Amino acid sequence: MSTPELVWLSPPPADWNATLRDVGPLADPAAWNALVALANFRLDSLATTRLDRRHQALFGDEPPTGLATRPVRLAVLASSTIDHLLPALRVAALRRDIWLHVHTGEYGQYGRELSDATSDLHDYEPDTVLFALDAHHLLAGCDAGAEDVDARFAQVTDMLVSNWRQARRAFNGTIVQQTVLPVFPRLLGNNEHRLAGGRAGLVERLNATLRTLADAEGVDLLAIDSRAAQDGIGAWFDQMLWHRAKQEVHPAAASMYGDLLGRIVAARQGRSFKCLVLDLDNTIWGGVIGDDGIEGIKLGQGSAIGEAYVAFQSYARSLARRGIILAVCSKNDEVNALEPFEKHPDMVLRRNDIACFVANWIDKASNLRTIAERLNIGLDSLVFVDDNPFERDLVRRELPMVGVPELPEDPGLFAQTISDAGYFEAVALTGEDMERSARYQANLARETLKNDTTDVEGYLRGLNMELRWSPFDRVGSQRIVQLVNKTNQFNLTTRRTDEAAVLALIGDPQALTLQLRLLDQFGDNGVIAIVIGRFDEGTGDLRLHTWLMSCRVLGRQVEAATLNVIAGHARVLGAVRLIGEYVQSAKNGMVREHYARLGFDLLERSAAGHTSWALALPDFQPRPSFIRTVGV
């Protein structure tokens, strides 16, 4: 068993408590938005309670003005202790920008309160009613060998249906029935269902029956039995807590319980997410298509990792078939990004499964705006899935309304994580849902992208980036060879090498060699760039034979910081000019203007598209960048 955690949300930052303390004192929209942001972290039950306290102090009686969502008045009708679940219910709604107020009746008095038009429940006028009835209560009087088991069972189901109908007549809102936790020990074993009246078997029967009855009555189920099957019943039910406090749901499961209800509440307001936006490299296949090529990416039978990506693609396609729109947002040349969709035999997703396909080198927040615009849906309808924590964090910061799940390292767990997050909760399926994807695809043509106003600079400034450089050394030689030989896109000359050649450069006084490592607040990105140059004392030129970089760190000012390091070294060697070369290949179009962007002057241009560039060192001013450079 394991405590059910909201794994798709990122862990709260160190200043979470301090930020919470500073919310208020006015119950204004700014305070509300701050609380919504605080709710969107992986909170444990204590943090949830603290957040709820602040929420109650500011917005206990009424919602902030101008809320885009419908306020919810929830009545919880229970047969045992549920007070410990209420903070999580309110916080789960808050997480979705929904104000939720809770009314609870007396335990076990729900039958009377429903039928008595003068009861507090009727005064309260709920728009949502949750029946949270525990297993002991529902199956009281049932036991092994009891007579008339079927009649007793029918009484239970009749009572449930009667509750629902009364609630519907009185309040005409959303009715939710909690499913039954399997809390009873077995008497027979595997074939428990053969024992008439045994409560363990009856729970299973009741849960099956509930699904049919609820559908017929238009009631939504809060399927805690399904979730408990995933986490283990021990994570949801503790005998000690039951005996001592009549808590059927374990306090450690409260956050999940709340979130499950929050999804239903949001879905009933049409606030579920509608579109799954996928990154490509290392998200739906292993490796980098632009560098590894169609033969090199990991996808398909033959390796466990390749099969894991196939399984994730299958999950995405199944979502599409039930009405979720699929889009792609990738940093890639479009022609490279499309190639697997068109040619790879193991791709499950095909080009026509993707309603909006965006592959370019613009920042992802801008591209997500474009996707929402082209699909004509709100940004708050998008879920963005990317293996790269840098991209996830940028999008969370720039577009807090986009759903951005934390992803585990293992692609085999991607689908489960998306599923666990409940982004696409649906309470009803219509034929229209099933056709939605197809309709979006038919309407769409590719358009030119325009840039937008993402504050990438502000984001980069806060990333605390450090570029650690060192000359080639023996320890690094293997990684250097690997990076030089596999990098195709950000590679100025595409000159390949081998270990002997790399080792020969170590200690060569005329050679400039750099291996560069990028660190940021997410950790160490490893060696991400390589530079090799040679100094000619006769001319005073330092010629850059090789300059390459992993596309993973593109758009982070690494190029400028690297140039600053190169220039410093070149001056020490006595160089007066840097000479850069660009040798055109099939894949390195993205760096055609690399030297121009860094302020080099064009020296010459050959017919084959090769260019060479010069930069005078005596007047060189370090290029602006938010990256600290450190020699190690």
Add this chain to the structure above:
Amino acid sequence: MDQAAILSGLTDLFREIFDDDALVLTPETEAADVPGWDSMNHITIVVETEQRFGVKFQTSEIEELKNVGEFVRVIERKLG
């Protein structure tokens, strides 16, 4: 983990539960000394203590947990 470390860990936990950073616990501290330490919060304390210290109390032990010193003693026994 010695008794002082357990008491310090419990103090952190109680401060979070009761939202009071000035709360000071001694082995003699009991429910009557802490505003809000009622039977409902007692369960919260028990459950959060289990999570924080990675222990599991038996039903009989929970009856023993009348003051902070008892918490410390039972936790120490379980971790020892």
